[in-house]
Amino acid sequence: MSKLALEHNAINLSQGFPDFPVSEKLIELIHRNMKEGHNQYAPSPGVVSLRKIIAEVISKTYQRPTNPETEVTITDGGTEALFSVIAALVSQGDEVIVFDPAYDSYDPAIRLNGGIPIHINLNPPKFAIDWEEVKLKITSRTRMIMINTPHNPSGAVLSEADLRALEEIALNHGIIVLSDEVYERIIFEDIAHQSVLKYPALASQSVAVFSFGKTFHATGWKIGYSVAAEPLTREIRKAHQFITFSVNTPIQLALAEYMTEPENYTQLGKFYQQKRDFFLDQIKGSSFEPLSCFGSYFQLLSYKKISGKPDMEMAEWLTKEHKLASIPVSPFYKDRTDHRLLRFCFAKKEETLEKAGRLLRKL
Numbered sequence: 408m409s410k411l412a413l414e415h416n417a418i419n420l421s422q423g424f425p426d427f428p429v430s431e432k433l434i435e436l437i438h439r440n441m442k443e444g445h446n447q448y449a450p451s452p453g454v455v456s457l458r459k460i461i462a463e464v465i466s467k468t469y470q471r472p473t474n475p476e477t478e479v480t481i482t483d484g485g486t487e488a489l490f491s492v493i494a495a496l497v498s499q500g501d502e503v504i505v506f507d508p509a510y511d512s513y514d515p516a517i518r519l520n521g522g523i524p525i526h527i528n529l530n531p532p533k534f535a536i537d538w539e540e541v542k543l544k545i546t547s548r549t550r551m552i553m554i555n556t557p558h559n560p561s562g563a564v565l566s567e568a569d570l571r572a573l574e575e576i577a578l579n580h581g582i583i584v585l586s587d588e589v590y591e592r593i594i595f596e597d598i599a600h601q602s603v604l605k606y607p608a609l610a611s612q613s614v615a616v617f618s619f620g621k622t623f624h625a626t627g628w629k630i631g632y633s634v635a636a637e638p639l640t641r642e643i644r645k646a647h648q649f650i651t652f653s654v655n656t657p658i659q660l661a662l663a664e665y666m667t668e669p670e671n672y673t674q675l676g677k678f679y680q681q682k683r684d685f686f687l688d689q690i691k692g693s694s695f696e697p698l699s700c701f702g703s704y705f706q707l708l709s710y711k712k713i714s715g716k717p718d719m720e721m722a723e724w725l726t727k728e729h730k731l732a733s734i735p736v737s738p739f740y741k742d743r744t745d746h747r748l749l750r751f752c753f754a755k756k757e758e759t760l761e762k763a764g765r766l767l768r769k770l
């Protein structure tokens with residue numbers, strides 16, 4: 408859709424990346440580290456200072472004492488973290504439960520590693536997980552359950568009750584939980600993010616995955632990390648070692664310094680809540696209907712009142728005819744379920760959102 412947006416000179420609210428700048432301070436820190444000569448391979452698990460500050464922040468935020476030596480691994484973005492975890496922990500014929508709509512790397516990562524993805528569909532408007540349905544899908548081959556909160560593309564978030572239900576299932580069946588928490592800080596209305604790391608028993612057999620791309624408006628840097636108990640981390644690092652070996656050194660060093668100031672990341676929920684509300688204000692009066700969005704930087708809009716077109720066609724039409732690019736939701740479902748929804752990324756400057764709103768109000 409980004410390519411189509413470019414071809415048609417359309418406003419691009421499709422792919423999930425901010426159109427505003429990264430902090431000057433962070434860029435200066437990277438520059439300084441490069442000039443000081445920190446330009447060679449980092450240790451495979453990540454630069455020590457970065458792992459230390461991550462462990463401190465995790466310990467404080469989720470009240471989970473975390474060991475930087477043995478439990479934190481810096482990866483090439485959240486995507487590599489997800490892939491390395493699956494490569495390390497899923498074997499030929501293992502089943503992995505995935506909730507659709509899902510981020511597009513999950514299914515291929517499982518299959519490339521010999522696993523069998525078991526898809527469970529979540530439905531609008533709430534995209535809630537029915538844990539009784541999950542229990543019915545568990546077999547002796549179920550190795551892993553993947554969750555994502557806050558959720559791309561729906562903006563749904565899991566509750567404490569969800570995590571308790573998941574914990575019971577994971578513990579009863581010895582299942583590993585892979586928790587994609589790349590939007591951990593983009594959560595609204597003062598809702599507490601439910602990390603698997605908050606629940607000690609669940610955390611002992613879970614891996615949480617995070618991304619600096621989301622937190623510091625720099626999706627192009629591709630740096631993320633996984634947090635997991637030592638026995639799991641040991642296995643993850645074996646895969647990570649031969650997938651990327653290590654990650655960009657000067658940026659890791661700069662991130663370590665930048666993270667020592669909590670205000671550099673604690674205001675993100677408020678920042679994006681304002682963007683969400685600004686976007687919703689801009690589309691008031693349009694026939695597009697917003698669904699609830701509690702986290703992430705995506706807003707789903709239903710276009711049922713406007714057209715009966717399939718979502719792929721609708722997204723194309725909107726881009727070509729009205730110069731506004733979004734993402735259809737059906738490709739996030741393995742079975743291509745089409746709820747007539749489009750996803751709009753609101754990680755954009757107000758002027759971009761204003762222009763998009765003007766176009767949407769006309770329809």
Ligand code: PMP
Nearest residue numbers: 484485486510559589618620631
């Ligand atoms: N998980 C989800 C749900 C995402 O939306 C994304 C990015 N679009 C990622 C993981 C990957 O993060 P990264 O860009 O750090 O690889």
